[in-house]
Amino acid sequence: MDNQSKILVVVPAYNEEKTIATIVDNLKQQASEFNRIFVNDGSTDHTAEILHTLGENVISLPCNLGYGRALQTGMLYGLKHGYDILVFFDADGQHVATDIPVMVSQLQNSDADMFIGSRFVDDTGYKASFERKVGMVVFSGLIRIITGQRIYDSTSGFKVMRSKVAKLLSEGVFSDFTAESLINLVLRGIKIQEYPITVKQRLHGESMHSFRSIITYPLKTLFLIFVGIVDVYFNKKEDKG
């Protein structure tokens, strides 16, 4: 394992006052060797105050920009401070902090540029809703058709990546860094692998995917996949020119 790498765990949080203290506690106990930054995405509850009381590093966005932009802010922070590896970790209590050192070690000992914490590469006991299952099958199939690579869990929020991947993600046109970003990265030559993780049920609150997003999310993602393919094609043409 390369101990010289600077590693940052990015945790976006929006109105997670009921879970955030448990998340901090888990990270302190099970992934204490890594620096962490919490991106408070304009929470209207006491998320920021709790984090400050616990002595955590917090970036507080002045208004709610959404999950994707909160992650982007975390990436910008990581790139600004020269981190080599970034870890995306959700604040809803579904991810297990003990998976972080394992995933980081996997990344460091392989030639991959990014590892996705997958709920489906092995049977981890995770039960997804019907619409989510359909979405995952469709987008996993699309990724396979377009890139030739099989990615089982395109919507996982648990990712470990090298800084060059974070740079590409922070500069590109992506929504929530799911299927559209994975296709774009693979087409740009980024090596992506999956690693089975444990996923628990949400501790509190509701998923960010509302009923409306059942229609808007696939439309947006499909459009962004199309735009991404066009973008990669023109970028390659420009590079050759």
Added chain:
Amino acid sequence: MSLHSIIIIEIVCIFLISWIINLTRAKKLYVGFSVIWFLTVVGLMTLSASPFLLEWLGKILGITIIDSVVAMMCYMFIFILIVLINLSKQVSILANNVTQIAQSIALEKDTAATHDSQKNA
């Protein structure tokens, strides 16, 4: 609608689609707007290219369709569409600026807090 009008409308729609994609690539059009305008243009292309569909729609809406009027309406719709896409572009650019300012403020605050804690130490 005459073949001449259909060809003109289809060509303009292809230009509109490439404009929408290019604006999205350049981060000058919010993805939500892009999807709406993209689907609208594709719908217009489909309707203008299939007279049967247009006739069927006319029957449902209770409109007696005169070819020249339909063509005129399509041209007017395209004009309005261009104005709306341009307006969405301005809104998206401003929204993008707000996002960047919000992120910069948050990151600057973090830097200031780090400096303060270093001074106190």
